[in-house]
Amino acid sequence: MTDLAFEVRDVSYRYQQVPALDGLSLEIRRGERVALLGANGSGKSTLLRLLAALHFPDRGDILYFGESLSERRLQDEEFFFRFRRRVGVVFQNPDIQLFNPSVFDEVAFGPLQLRWPRDQIRGRVYETLETMGISRLADRAPHRLSGGEKKRVALASVLVLDPEILLLDEPAAALDPGSQSQITDFLVSWGGGSKTVVTATHDLDTLEDIADRCYVLENGKVAGEGAPLAILHDVPLLERTKLVRPHHHVHDPSAPQPGPHPHLHRRP
Amino acid sequence: MHIPDGYLSPSTCAGFYAASVPFWYAALRRLRHALHTRMLPLLSVFSAFSFVIMMFNLPLPGGTTGHAVGMGVSAIVLGPWASILAISIALVIQAVFFGDGGITAIGANCFNMAIAGSLVAYAVYRVAAYRAAIGSTRRVVAAGLAGYLAINTAALLAAVEFGVQPLFFHDAAGSPLYAPYPLAVSIPAMMIGHLTIAGLAELIISAGLVAWLQRTDPGLLERTAPDAAAGPSVRKLWLGLAVLLVLTPLGILAVGGAWGEWSARDFADPQVRRQIAAASANHAPPQRAPSGLQRLSTIWTAPLSGYAPAFIRNAPIGYLVSAAAGTSLILLCGLLLKQLLPDRRRRRKTFIEKTTTTLARALQHAFFAEETANSGGFLQRLDPRVKLVGIGSLIAATVAVHQLWMLAAILALAVVLARLSRITLRNLSTRVWIAVLVFTGAIALPAIFLTPGEAIYRLPVLGWPVTSQGLRSAALLFLRAETTATLSVLLILTTLWPHLLHALRFFRVPVVVVVLLGMTYRYIFLLLETAREISESREARQVGVMQPADRRRLAAATAGVLLSKSLWVSGEVHMAMLARGFRGEVYLLEDLRLRWNDWLPLGALTAIAAAAIWFGR
Numbered sequence: 001m002t003d004l005a006f007e008v009r010d011v012s013y014r015y016q017q018v019p020a021l022d023g024l025s026l027e028i029r030r031g032e033r034v035a036l037l038g039a040n041g042s043g044k045s046t047l048l049r050l051l052a053a054l055h056f057p058d059r060g061d062i063l064y065f066g067e068s069l070s071e072r073r074l075q076d077e078e079f080f081f082r083f084r085r086r087v088g089v090v091f092q093n094p095d096i097q098l099f100n101p102s103v104f105d106e107v108a109f110g111p112l113q114l115r116w117p118r119d120q121i122r123g124r125v126y127e128t129l130e131t132m133g134i135s136r137l138a139d140r141a142p143h144r145l146s147g148g149e150k151k152r153v154a155l156a157s158v159l160v161l162d163p164e165i166l167l168l169d170e171p172a173a174a175l176d177p178g179s180q181s182q183i184t185d186f187l188v189s190w191g192g193g194s195k196t197v198v199t200a201t202h203d204l205d206t207l208e209d210i211a212d213r214c215y216v217l218e219n220g221k222v223a224g225e226g227a228p229l230a231i232l233h234d235v236p237l238l239e240r241t242k243l244v245r246p247h248h249h250v251h252d253p254s255a256p257q258p259g260p261h262p263h264l265h266r267r268p
Numbered sequence: 269m270h271i272p273d274g275y276l277s278p279s280t281c282a283g284f285y286a287a288s289v290p291f292w293y294a295a296l297r298r299l300r301h302a303l304h305t306r307m308l309p310l311l312s313v314f315s316a317f318s319f320v321i322m323m324f325n326l327p328l329p330g331g332t333t334g335h336a337v338g339m340g341v342s343a344i345v346l347g348p349w350a351s352i353l354a355i356s357i358a359l360v361i362q363a364v365f366f367g368d369g370g371i372t373a374i375g376a377n378c379f380n381m382a383i384a385g386s387l388v389a390y391a392v393y394r395v396a397a398y399r400a401a402i403g404s405t406r407r408v409v410a411a412g413l414a415g416y417l418a419i420n421t422a423a424l425l426a427a428v429e430f431g432v433q434p435l436f437f438h439d440a441a442g443s444p445l446y447a448p449y450p451l452a453v454s455i456p457a458m459m460i461g462h463l464t465i466a467g468l469a470e471l472i473i474s475a476g477l478v479a480w481l482q483r484t485d486p487g488l489l490e491r492t493a494p495d496a497a498a499g500p501s502v503r504k505l506w507l508g509l510a511v512l513l514v515l516t517p518l519g520i521l522a523v524g525g526a527w528g529e530w531s532a533r534d535f536a537d538p539q540v541r542r543q544i545a546a547a548s549a550n551h552a553p554p555q556r557a558p559s560g561l562q563r564l565s566t567i568w569t570a571p572l573s574g575y576a577p578a579f580i581r582n583a584p585i586g587y588l589v590s591a592a593a594g595t596s597l598i599l600l601c602g603l604l605l606k607q608l609l610p611d612r613r614r615r616r617k618t619f620i621e622k623t624t625t626t627l628a629r630a631l632q633h634a635f636f637a638e639e640t641a642n643s644g645g646f647l648q649r650l651d652p653r654v655k656l657v658g659i660g661s662l663i664a665a666t667v668a669v670h671q672l673w674m675l676a677a678i679l680a681l682a683v684v685l686a687r688l689s690r691i692t693l694r695n696l697s698t699r700v701w702i703a704v705l706v707f708t709g710a711i712a713l714p715a716i717f718l719t720p721g722e723a724i725y726r727l728p729v730l731g732w733p734v735t736s737q738g739l740r741s742a743a744l745l746f747l748r749a750e751t752t753a754t755l756s757v758l759l760i761l762t763t764l765w766p767h768l769l770h771a772l773r774f775f776r777v778p779v780v781v782v783v784l785l786g787m788t789y790r791y792i793f794l795l796l797e798t799a800r801e802i803s804e805s806r807e808a809r810q811v812g813v814m815q816p817a818d819r820r821r822l823a824a825a826t827a828g829v830l831l832s833k834s835l836w837v838s839g840e841v842h843m844a845m846l847a848r849g850f851r852g853e854v855y856l857l858e859d860l861r862l863r864w865n866d867w868l869p870l871g872a873l874t875a876i877a878a879a880a881i882w883f884g885r
């Protein structure tokens with residue numbers, strides 16, 4: 001069996017007229033933590049949806065452990081359940097993801113759809129709520145949660161399935177710094193580091209904690225690839241892909257660049 | 269249009285539930301077989317959309333505002349069967365959660381608006397749009413026509429349902445037990461408002477939203493336009509629309525007159541006369557029991573007394589005049605009560621402000637309901653299934669009993685239950701009683717004069733007679749409406765919505781329906797928030813005075829933005845469901861056992877309801 005969780009080969013995708021991905025290729029190895037960086041509209045969310053087999057490429061191919069992810073393949077019930085069981089997605093907008101009448105029902109939805117034995121579900125749901133620190137919200141309706149609570153519930157609703165591959169779309173966006181670091185810490189320690197985690201983000205501050213490797217996307221293409229530190233040092237790439245603000249002062253190209261870019265260091 | 273509890277007799281309610289069930293069943297079966305998994309989120313979001321649209325105050329010619337139901341656009345986008353479900357779900361949530369429309373009348377309301385409304389809208393749209401191209405103006409006109417006719421069909425059905433109540437359900441003395449007006453009054457009273465205000469609102473919403481979809485998402489119009497091509501010109505259709513607009517009121521009046529005659533004859537029926545005579549044994553029965561319509565025409569002629577020209581007393585004109593008099597009396601009472609009772613702050617507001625207020629109030633109501641449901645009073649501690657059955661049977665009893673004292677006793681019980689459940693009288697009166705007073709009060713008050721029977725008092729100057737039958741009938745209607753509204757608000761203020769949904773499974777409500785109710789409710793809040801944001805931001809931008817036509821365009825555009833957002837949400841939700849293993853079938857975790865200590869309150873509540881029905885016959 002191949003060690004590549006996902007292999008994206010020259011994939012293009014467009015929404016009606018709007019091109020979102022344009023000949024994109026990348027690889028995600030099993031057990032690896034990969035960050036997808038890119039400005040707004042660069043195609044991060046679209047890529048995650050293709051990896052989750054929610055959209056299918058117009059051109060090109062996506063291989064999941066060597067098997068092509070096609071609409072046909074997903075029709076096969078056995079493959080569908082195996083895939084959904086192992087690949088979890090947390091969407092960018094938690095309002096979309098929380099469609100059940102209560103937090104408990106929300107977290108129980110996945111296990112129920114995947115036909116887990118009923119007597120295990122209740123216990124497993126409470127366990128997950130406990131781990132995420134949201135047990136007291138079990139009976140709440142999703143429209144009465146704060147943004148951060150919604151994110152946690154969305155995360156819990158996916159983690160309850162204990163997926164091997166987790167696709168996260170800006171998990172820490174719209175959170176206060178406290179919850180942000182809590183969520184990040186949780187994800188860093190989750191699964192003892194054996195899980196495959198793909199995170200779409202434009203937050204450069206936590207990059208080193210959440211990723212072993214990054215891809216930088218620009219206009220639906222890969223514009224750069226490398227270890228977090230290398231990417232953080234590649235200022236021209238970051239400026240070109242609008243991940244940092246272009247500088248107003250003029251750089252002296254001959255002067256040595258001391259360490260990481262000063263603007264990126266906001267963490268204590 | 270939303271028939272409250274207490275206006276229709278139990279047998280009418282049961283009949284309409286029975287008539288609606290086959291349609292619901294057929295719709296569910298069709299959806300399961302014919303449609304893909306996208307339908308579930310699409311349906312629930314559409315249902316939420318229609319719910320929110322019902323809260324929109326649409327500006328109409330003449331400075332008034334009206335509400336649409338959204339059946340036109342939902343039948344056009346979803347097709348008739350899915351539309352039946354979408355509108356029904358919205359109506360159920362309105363009735364149960366927001367007390368808009370009665371719980372016992374859900375069958376009738378769904379039959380009128382969801383079933384008849386969707387089918388008529390669909391048929392009219394298909395016929396009128398014929399093979400016109402998806403983007404053609406003809407489709408917009410056809411949509412407007414579909415909406416207009418659909419809502420008026422629904423209103424006519426409701427009017428007939430009201431109008432037959434006094435024929436079939438009256439006590440021995442001739443007091444109507446439910447809706448008190450005969451067809452000759454109920455039809456014009458309902459239709460005047462719908463042929464103008466509500467019909468126009470529906471027309472604007474349907475046409476506006478189809479035009480919106482032509483520009484933003486034409487693919488959605490293809491489902492109900494299988495043979496769209498370049499179609500014939502639009503002009504003939506405009507003409508047809510104009511002719512229809514002119515003819516319908518006349519037709520309705522003609523039909524109303526015909527039925528009016530029938531009811532008049534019924535009231536003059538010798539057997540009814542004998543019953544009246546038997547009931548008032550101590551009084552000499554009047555030589556000729558006055559028919560409802562003759563009574564009405566005497567109201568009209570009473571102030572004129574001898575001066576009235578003779579032709580006014582002739583029968584056909586008498587019917588027309590009396591129907592007009594009855595109708596205007598009802599409308600007048602409504603206006604007066606609205607002026608006298610609170611909400612004076614709301615006057616002189618623009619439609620956008622009104623909409624914002626309505627939306628904010630709905631959100632506030634939901635938050636308040638969740639607060640009280642969590643506050644741990646007596647009813648809050650009961651199992652939701654016990655409450656559903658217990659309070660449900662009390663509501664049924666309220667509709668079934670015929671004695672005023674028994675209605676008062678049930679109302680008192682409801683108040684005691686409310687106090688035990690930490691709901692204050694103040695809350696009950698602001699949330700329930702005043703609203704019912706305004707609405708049902710306006711409808712019940714004229715019945716005091718219009719109901720045929722023994723005059724026990726005459727108004728000075730006008731000389732209108734107050735009849736004992738009229739008094740009793742108005743009191744019955746009013747007390748029933750207050751009591752049922754109090755009971756249903758008790759249910760919702762003490763039960764969390766998810767718990768109520770789980771309770772429904774206990775009664776073998778199909779899982780799909782429970783899931784639809786849950787998702788719709790969830791997305792109502794998302795759309796309410798969105799709608800509020802849109803209308804607030806527009807409000808901020810539109811300070812200057814606008815032309816009426818611009819205001820209508822603005823309202824339609826606001827609804828359009830909301831529709832686009834709804835459709836986008838439904839697509840995204842579908843993704844989110846797929847990602848967690850949804851394949852078209854849904855499952856629920858349910859716990860169907862009742863604990864032993866649930867049986868006691870269940871038994872008590874149902875026993876009280878049964879006793880009330882027995883002693884309050």
Ligand SMILES: Nc1ncnc2c1ncn2[C@@H]1O[C@H](COP(=O)(O)OP(=O)(O)OP(=O)(O)O)[C@@H](O)[C@H]1O
Nearest residue numbers: 015018019020038039040041042043044045046047
């Ligand atoms: N549902 C949609 N319909 C049409 N176009 C879309 C849709 N979703 C995304 N797009 C377009 O596709 C492109 C890529 O969008 P995508 O959501 O993948 O970007 P992103 O990198 O996730 O951006 P962000 O950082 O803002 O989340 C954008 O140009 C966007 O406008």
Ligand SMILES: [Mg+2]
Nearest residue numbers: 044045092169
């Ligand atoms: Mg995104």
